[in-house]
Amino acid sequence: MSNQLDGKVALVTGGGRGIGRAIARCLAAHGAAVLVNDLGSAVDGAGADPSAADSTAAEIEQAGGRALADYSDVRDFAACEAMVDRAVAELGSLDILVNNAGILRDHMIFNVPQEEFDSVVAVHLKGTFNCTRHAAGRMRRQRSGRIVNITSTSGLYGNSGQASYAAAKDGVVGLTRVVSRELGKYSITVNAVAPAAVTRMAEEYAAGDAAPRQPPGVIGSPAGALSSFDADDVAPFVTYLATDAASGINGQTFAVWGGVVSLLNDPAPARTLTKPTRWRAEEIAALFPSTFALDLINPAPPRES
Numbered sequence: 001m002s003n004q005l006d007g008k009v010a011l012v013t014g015g016g017r018g019i020g021r022a023i024a025r026c027l028a029a030h031g032a033a034v035l036v037n038d039l040g041s042a043v044d045g046a047g048a049d050p051s052a053a054d055s056t057a058a059e060i061e062q063a064g065g066r067a068l069a070d071y072s073d074v075r076d077f078a079a080c081e082a083m084v085d086r087a088v089a090e091l092g093s094l095d096i097l098v099n100n101a102g103i104l105r106d107h108m109i110f111n112v113p114q115e116e117f118d119s120v121v122a123v124h125l126k127g128t129f130n131c132t133r134h135a136a137g138r139m140r141r142q143r144s145g146r147i148v149n150i151t152s153t154s155g156l157y158g159n160s161g162q163a164s165y166a167a168a169k170d171g172v173v174g175l176t177r178v179v180s181r182e183l184g185k186y187s188i189t190v191n192a193v194a195p196a197a198v199t200r201m202a203e204e205y206a207a208g209d210a211a212p213r214q215p216p217g218v219i220g221s222p223a224g225a226l227s228s229f230d231a232d233d234v235a236p237f238v239t240y241l242a243t244d245a246a247s248g249i250n251g252q253t254f255a256v257w258g259g260v261v262s263l264l265n266d267p268a269p270a271r272t273l274t275k276p277t278r279w280r281a282e283e284i285a286a287l288f289p290s291t292f293a294l295d296l297i298n299p300a301p302p303r304e305s
């Protein structure tokens, strides 16, 4: 492997399994020392198991890399500060942060327990905030850094049953956009990656019967050319974002799976109506059907009963 990340120190949350494990191993294979964080919870966030972080750290060490295991809970603000301090104290720096830890608890909105919404937001959105908040201070002082936030097409495109998860993951994209603007001037980049891979969280991709949605404007072979989506397919792009070569890429969101890497556009007005005074509801009602509504698609029209 190349040594593009020699001398760099990375913190990967949720690095014990799945996509985080693949990213941690790939960063290490390119020369980074890695603090492998993982609480070791079940998919739904219950429980804790140090063997998750331990096993990835051991794999990296066995492959000749440098890694330490960390069992902190990313929901805990103080624990995330201690994790950043630990990376600096024990590995010498903090150059790369990958906010990847995640859980999944799906219900239709009319059945979502309040506690379920809170727990999903706490891991994905608050966890990303917690680590970014503390890493940002360190990276700002050193005038360099790379932050990659793992998001999901679930919120970007909408996926029934995932209101909590989508809200948290789109929150991560909003956080990414703002923090990239705040930290860019200190030579820190902050980008988001929406992956898809067969993991215990997304077993449906294993059967090849559920393909991630193919964004428009694909360059290269269609996603369907790969029969399954491996976590190791996602890791090289995240690794690239972590290198010095990616210094000009900031505030972007990418979708990555199989052999596909897509740059997703920032939301932009598709159509605009303007007038120099305030619109009245009646005027909008008169204009809307012959303008905006011409090719609007209702993602869930009422069922005929």
Ligand SMILES: NC(=O)c1ccc[n+]([C@@H]2O[C@H](COP(=O)([O-])OP(=O)(O)OC[C@H]3O[C@@H](n4cnc5c(N)ncnc54)[C@H](O)[C@@H]3O)[C@@H](O)[C@H]2O)c1
Binding pocket: 013, 014, 015, 016, 017, 018, 019, 020, 037, 038, 039, 040, 041, 042, 043, 045, 052, 072, 073, 074, 075, 100, 101, 102, 103, 123, 127, 150, 151, 152, 153, 194, 195, 196, 197, 198, 199, 200, 201, 202
């Ligand atoms: N697999 C996919 O297709 C897919 C699609 C879109 C987004 N994602 C996102 O990718 C990321 C990784 O998911 P995965 O598929 O590898 O799942 P996974 O369950 O294999 O790995 C997630 C890891 O996060 C850890 N974790 C959970 N809560 C934690 C906490 N509070 N603190 C620290 N660690 C914690 C878990 O112990 C687990 O090892 C998640 O953010 C997920 O939402 C995955």
